[in-house]
Amino acid sequence: MTNLNENVDILTARYAQIAHSERMYRLICETSESAYIYQNFVDDTIRTISNWGYYFDFEINEASDMMNIYNFIEREYAIALRDIMSLEKTGRSEDSVVFRLFDGKTWVECNACVIYDENKKPTDKILRFTNITKLKNANDELAYMAYYDIMTGLYNRNYFVRLLGDFVRRAEVEEDYIAVLFINIDDFRKLNDSLGMVIGDEIVQTIGQFLGEFKNENIIVSHFSGASFCLAIYDPCGLRSIDAITSSIHDRLKWPFYLSNQQEITITVSIGISQYPESATTTLDLINCAEIVMCKARTMGHNSIKYFDAPILQEFLQNVSIENKLKEAVFNQNFTLKFQPQYFIEGKKLRGVEALIRWRDYDGSMISPMKFIPIAEKNGTIIPIGAWVMEESIRTYAEWRAEYDYSMVLSLNISAIQYAQTDFIDNLLEMIDRYGVKHDEIELEITESILISDFRDVSEKLIKLRDYGIRISLDDFGTGYSSLSYLKGLPITTLKIDKSFVDTVLLDENTKVITESIVYMVKKLGFETIAEGVETEEQFRYLESIGCDGIQGYYLNRPMTAEELEQHVLCYI
Ligand code: C2E
Numbered sequence: 001m002t003n004l005n006e007n008v009d010i011l012t013a014r015y016a017q018i019a020h021s022e023r024m025y026r027l028i029c030e031t032s033e034s035a036y037i038y039q040n041f042v043d044d045t046i047r048t049i050s051n052w053g054y055y056f057d058f059e060i061n062e063a064s065d066m067m068n069i070y071n072f073i074e075r076e077y078a079i080a081l082r083d084i085m086s087l088e089k090t091g092r093s094e095d096s097v098v099f100r101l102f103d104g105k106t107w108v109e110c111n112a113c114v115i116y117d118e119n120k121k122p123t124d125k126i127l128r129f130t131n132i133t134k135l136k137n138a139n140d141e142l143a144y145m146a147y148y149d150i151m152t153g154l155y156n157r158n159y160f161v162r163l164l165g166d167f168v169r170r171a172e173v174e175e176d177y178i179a180v181l182f183i184n185i186d187d188f189r190k191l192n193d194s195l196g197m198v199i200g201d202e203i204v205q206t207i208g209q210f211l212g213e214f215k216n217e218n219i220i221v222s223h224f225s226g227a228s229f230c231l232a233i234y235d236p237c238g239l240r241s242i243d244a245i246t247s248s249i250h251d252r253l254k255w256p257f258y259l260s261n262q263q264e265i266t267i268t269v270s271i272g273i274s275q276y277p278e279s280a281t282t283t284l285d286l287i288n289c290a291e292i293v294m295c296k297a298r299t300m301g302h303n304s305i306k307y308f309d310a311p312i313l314q315e316f317l318q319n320v321s322i323e324n325k326l327k328e329a330v331f332n333q334n335f336t337l338k339f340q341p342q343y344f345i346e347g348k349k350l351r352g353v354e355a356l357i358r359w360r361d362y363d364g365s366m367i368s369p370m371k372f373i374p375i376a377e378k379n380g381t382i383i384p385i386g387a388w389v390m391e392e393s394i395r396t397y398a399e400w401r402a403e404y405d406y407s408m409v410l411s412l413n414i415s416a417i418q419y420a421q422t423d424f425i426d427n428l429l430e431m432i433d434r435y436g437v438k439h440d441e442i443e444l445e446i447t448e449s450i451l452i453s454d455f456r457d458v459s460e461k462l463i464k465l466r467d468y469g470i471r472i473s474l475d476d477f478g479t480g481y482s483s484l485s486y487l488k489g490l491p492i493t494t495l496k497i498d499k500s501f502v503d504t505v506l507l508d509e510n511t512k513v514i515t516e517s518i519v520y521m522v523k524k525l526g527f528e529t530i531a532e533g534v535e536t537e538e539q540f541r542y543l544e545s546i547g548c549d550g551i552q553g554y555y556l557n558r559p560m561t562a563e564e565l566e567q568h569v570l571c572y573i
């Protein structure tokens with residue numbers, strides 16, 4: 001009796017345990033978003049469990065019903081799914097496949113699991129179907145974002161680097177060539193500022209679409225960043241030679257592009273080209289070299305092309321080193337000034353001095369302002385540098401003024417960046433007044449490039465400066481746009497004829513004619529003319545004969561320190 005009771009207890013406990021697990025499994029099945037097919041090979045039964053109706057509109061009562069599933073999926077996945085659904089035939093225990101339903105949208109993952117007995121005969125199989133559409137789409141988007149640039153649909157920078165890496169490895173083995181073209185839309189910032197960012201983006205898209213047409217298995221096209229694109233050509237020759245590609249780019253750019261707002265726009269690009277293996281042999285170096293020469297091409301004017309060569313790299317590295325040292329030099333005020341006298345031709349009377357900045361590097365070598373001023377203009381250090389030159393030279397000039405009681409002109413070179421500062425005039429006037437210098441003793445040397453940028457703003461400022469009595473001199477005349485017609489309306493006092501004219505005026509009849517007519521016209525306009533870079537007596541005599549007012553140059557004085565100027569010039573006035 002006791003035994004029977006014990007057995008009943010055990011059975012009851014077992015039953016409770018089974019009921020408990022069944023509840024648990026039912027709950028799992030009911031809450032699961034997946035659907036299942038369970039097949040038992042021992043008693044030859046098959047049934048669907050859980051969310052089956054959500055996925056498939058048919059019932060499975062025997063194994064052959066499973067075939068209906070192929071009516072619900074896209075054909076290309078049928079074979080892979082068949083292999084999974086009959087996994088027991090392979091002897092494997094687990095596998096999975098991803099397929100798309102016939103609606104073209106829903107992605108489903110099928111996992112199969114087969115259990116075998118000790119004789120390797122299958123006993124049970126479960127197939128689980130799970131909707132993974134969201135996950136798949138997110139993954140696809142991620143994959144897209146990893147390879148493509150959203151704005152243009154071209155490859156992005158990272159993927160371009162990877163693909164170019166593949167090109168380089170292939171070229172190493174096959175001893176082939178590769179060309180990398182770094183293409184940049186000219187004046188893009190200006191376009192963006194004047195037309196707005198939306199149009200700016202459209203321009204990038206338009207150029208991207210056009211460049212995308214070159215894409216094939218030997219040409220990779222990418223949007224690198226902002227207004228820059230990169231093209232890599234494997235084994236450039238024939239239709240995909242550098243010449244063929246750059247010519248067709250230039251041919252297309254001869255015609256305007258039409259924007260969505262009906263606007264017509266002409267675009268030009270600068271192209272820098274590096275080549276494997278001559279320019280560089282690694283992916284990143286190839287891109288860097290192409291970018292460096294693109295920057296050089298950009299300075300040469302619109303639609304320029306520049307090939308990479310060693311001197312350009314040298315110049316680039318030197319500029320980078322100057323740029324690094326420049327900030328430190330500004331911080332430590334490592335500059336000095338030289339002053340070069342300017343004379344009236346008549347009586348060789350001292351007219352004034354031009355302040356010229358000097359920078360001595362720590363190793364004692366001088367770095368020319370021709371080299372570092374353009375870099376300072378690019379990185380903004382021209383603002384503190386220019387302010388220092390102004391303060392230091394006006395202070396020095398005020399001392400001479402007090403000591404020698406001689407009124408002359410202090411000429412200051414003013415960069416366009418400095419001139420564009422809104423507080424430029426106020427700062428200058430404050431300084432002049434603080435040192436008690438007369439307004440007409442200060443002359444600002446500006447270049448034609450200032451006038452090109454924002455003519456109205458520039459001329460308003462010039463008028464204001466002239467109203468205060470400050471003199472304005474147009475420097476390097478003849479090297480820029482050199483149009484006498486726009487000078488008419490400008491409140492300029494002096495025009496400096498560039499050294500390049502003075503150099504050749506006695507050698508070349510054309511230069512002679514131009515120089516003479518410049519002097520004649522400028523006099524008619526009422527400006528004073530100063531010739532710079534005068535090195536010989538003959539040049540001096542000639543300039544005198546054509547009626548030039550002043551001269552500056554090694555013939556009379558080189559630029560000198562404040563002390564030298566006092567000893568050799570100011571002492572004798
Ligand atoms: P620039 O304003 O045209 O200055 C005249 C340059 O010609 C000076 O070179 C001067 O030393 C040089 N020069 C004068 N006479 C002769 C001559 O007879 N023969 C020869 N071969 N050269 C002569 P520097 O001092 O090297 O300055 C070069 C340029 O750097 C200047 O050209 C100017 O554009 C810029 N610069 C110099 N100082 C400053 C400054 O304080 N601020 C700014 N923004 N630019 C400056």
Ligand code: CA
Binds near residue numbers: 354413445475
């Ligand atoms: Ca000057």
Ligand code: CA
Binds near residue numbers: 475496498532
């Ligand atoms: Ca000059």
